[in-house]
Amino acid sequence: MFAITATAATPDDPLAGLRLGEHPDPSPPPGWEVVRVRAASLNHHDVWTLRGVGIDPDRLPIVLGCDAAGVTEDGREVVVHAVVATSDGDETLASDFNILSERYDGTFADLVAVPSRNLIDKPAGLSFEEAACLPTAYLTAYRMLFTRGELRPGDRVLVQGAGGGVATAAILLGRAAGLHVSVTSRDQAKLAQALDLGAHVGVLSGERLPGRVDAVLETVGEATWKHSLRALEPGGVVVVSGATSGPNPPADLARVFYRQLRVVGSTMGTRAELQRLVRFLDATGVRPLIDDVLPMDEARAAFGRMVAGELFGKLVLTRSG
16 A cells, blocks of 8 residues: 655654655454545644654654544544554543554555544544544644633633644634634734634734633743743643643743642543544534645655644645545
């Protein structure tokens, strides 16, 4: 089968280890199924793998890709939950889980093998391209907002770093759920795009907000941490799912305890949360923002755009048949 693989980890030149070509078909163990991939979306996780972050070198080469939508051998149209774990229903996702393309071949291929319990029925109202955007960025945003952040209609949330996949998902999902959404960015054009998506307030990174918020979604880390803490109402929560600018900001513990702030971690999401996310989109009509759709054999160009940061929304790779 055709596949896109990481053959080597090259921190300074991630595209050097990217290979497009033939790869052995999957041989699923009992309890797993093979899905013919119709669409798969890129995530920064794929670039980190090519840089050697979060991947055991002994597992290379490995097929890249976390997210996919496709068709099973019996014709069922499905969304693939990217989290693989030996236990089912672990709400913390902290014991034994991994993500497709870390220990098992991922979704950038004609075929992907996954546990049967990882398959969610794709609603007819969602295209394969739209459904392929959900299992990582949109599921991460959903869990941050509603499970870990415990936000309810009318609550106020700040999303740091407009333009990223999780940030874009949070704007769309938050607005659909009746939240007041503020965003930050270093880029005026990305702020304008975020406002067009439905954000109520957009400010340049580090600038004061018009009013404090109940929660901050934090994926940037060191560069925005101080701003995140200062943006919160007393008793507010920072939900952290990433740290692209660095993982070790000053804790500012005096502010945390004096204003009784909470800092909680969040990673990916459960199968049940993915099911609720799919139903949420089906019921509300909200759809993922797609920057571009390319055939899978043009993946090198898509990866180049992701490395350069030249996108707003998701990049989707497709296979016909």
